Amino acid sequence: MDKVKKWKYECDGKKLVAILNAKKYDAIYVNNIGEAKEKVLELLPEESSVALGGSVTLNEMDLINVIRNGNYNFYDRYQDLPFSDIVEIMRQSMVADYLITSTNAVTEAGELVNMDCSGNRAAGMLFGPKKVIVVIGANKLVKNMDEALERIKNVAILNSKRINHKTPCAETGVCNDCFVKGRLCNYLSVVNNGAKFPGRFTIIVVGDEVGY
Structure with a gap:
């Protein structure tokens, strides 16, 4: 990556950590995706039960x-199983010790904004798993909710193409506000702060471009 662009992501990442800590999350800055992976594994006790939210960031790790x-006791929804079985694993994962995920966007007000296809990731971030570890690239920082929703719309197109969902946007590259079964934009969630359950959210901010 161009060193000036990397410098800007580092600045944005450190700014984001300060914002998130002020909003009562436990936020940590790391310089790259490798350090993020090390930190996740450091935070994750062996024999704990673990669920993962669908994420390019986690794939990169x-x-x-x-x-x-x-x-670990892994709620492995990535197996080659009938969809009904995968949904059951998603349901069971709501009581995991740890949910590890990313977020679609994070605002300058410290809001974690997510749009889901099935809702398991968004739901698990809100309630259920005892601990939530969120890995965020500094590229996901946006000014406000309007920018967050615009970012999510554009990212949904990429994700539809990536996971081969049969949506109009995966063919045209443009959001059609569709109502097909494969639509990714079904469930919107916003986490405003980490104050309700102190220590539940650990957010690892990467001073780099990570994920979509």
Whole structure:
């Protein structure tokens, strides 16, 4: 990456950590995705039960394979199973010790904004798992909710294409506000702060471009 662009992400990342800590999350700055992976595994006790939210950021960390092959009780919804079985795993994962995920956007007010297809990631961030670890690239920082929703709309197009959902946007590259079964934009959630359950949210902010 261009060193000036990297410098800007570092500045934004450190700014974001300060915002998030002020909003009662436990926020940590790291310089790159490798350090983020190390920090996640440092925070994750062996034999704990773990769920993962669908995320390009976690894919870049190869976290699915690490958790699957580690000493954890993994709610593994990434298996080749009928959809009804996957949904049952999603339901069970609501009582995991740890949910590890990313977020679609984070505002300058410290709001974590997410749009889901099935709702399991958004729901788990709000309530259920005892601890939530969120890995965020500094590229996901936006000014306000309007910018967050615009960012989410554009990212949904990329994710539809990535996971081969049969949506109009995966064909045209443009949001059609569709109502097809594969639509990703079904459930919107906003976490305003981390004050309700102190210590529940640990947010690892990467001073780099990570994920979509």
